[in-house]
Amino acid sequence: MSNDIRTKALVLRRTNFGEADRIINFLTEQGVVAAIAKGVRKEKSKLAGAVELFCLSEITLHESLNNKLCILTSAKMLEAYSNIVYDLERLELASTIMKKISSRAENSTGPEYFNLLQQILQALNDKASSELVETWFWFNFAKTNGEQVNLIKDTAGNKLDPYETYVWDLTESALRPQLGGNVGAPEIKLMRLMLASDLKTAAKVKDVEKKLPTLLYIAKSVN
Numbered sequence: 001m002s003n004d005i006r007t008k009a010l011v012l013r014r015t016n017f018g019e020a021d022r023i024i025n026f027l028t029e030q031g032v033v034a035a036i037a038k039g040v041r042k043e044k045s046k047l048a049g050a051v052e053l054f055c056l057s058e059i060t061l062h063e064s065l066n067n068k069l070c071i072l073t074s075a076k077m078l079e080a081y082s083n084i085v086y087d088l089e090r091l092e093l094a095s096t097i098m099k100k101i102s103s104r105a106e107n108s109t110g111p112e113y114f115n116l117l118q119q120i121l122q123a124l125n126d127k128a129s130s131e132l133v134e135t136w137f138w139f140n141f142a143k144t145n146g147e148q149v150n151l152i153k154d155t156a157g158n159k160l161d162p163y164e165t166y167v168w169d170l171t172e173s174a175l176r177p178q179l180g181g182n183v184g185a186p187e188i189k190l191m192r193l194m195l196a197s198d199l200k201t202a203a204k205v206k207d208v209e210k211k212l213p214t215l216l217y218i219a220k221s222v223n
Contacts, residue, residue: 138219
């Protein structure tokens with residue numbers, strides 16, 4: 001019976017080990033996997049190019065029965081998100097998001113965090129609005145963690161009214177009715193869209209940039 005695993009992967013963290021090896025934490029569709037890449041720091045290593053940060057690769061791992069670390073036996077780059085490293089703002093955002101996902105994905109065995117990070121890296125590489133990417137991330141990160149923002153009822157338990165305006169109540173983690181509030185039907189509709197759709201779809205919304213400061217504040221508050 002083979003102990004080999006073949007999967008798509010994104011690199012979360014790399015740690016130098018010994019003279020030429022690296023221990024790499026991969027985020028896969030099956031969760032986080034730690035593997036040792038032997039000789040990867042040597043000049044002629046065939047593994048090196050496919051285990052960089054900000055790239056999507058197909059890897060093969062050999063599970064060791066006597067060690068928690070898998071052995072990386074092959075790696076093929078599928079896509080490089082190389083534009084990210086040339087923009088400090090995008091680089092910092094990508095790094096922050098990777099750390100957040102890494103801290104939560106350790107006990108995950110599903111593809112949710114992998115899909116989330118892949119969309120984020122693709123959007124940042126394609127130079128989508130950083131504020132849009134960050135807003136979409138925080139809403140969907142909360143959803144993946146089981147902490148989805150309440151977009152059904154207000155602080156009093158009443159169903160949200162499309163003709164009412166609201167403000168976000170931090171204490172109640174819900175929308176509170178207020179005359180002239182900065183959250184109305186368009187903002188609520190956009191938040192629901194962000195939670196129900198992929199990042200590319202959210203980016204197509206007309207005049208989305210005007211709503212982002214308010215939505216980003218709400219999204220961050222539930223994480």
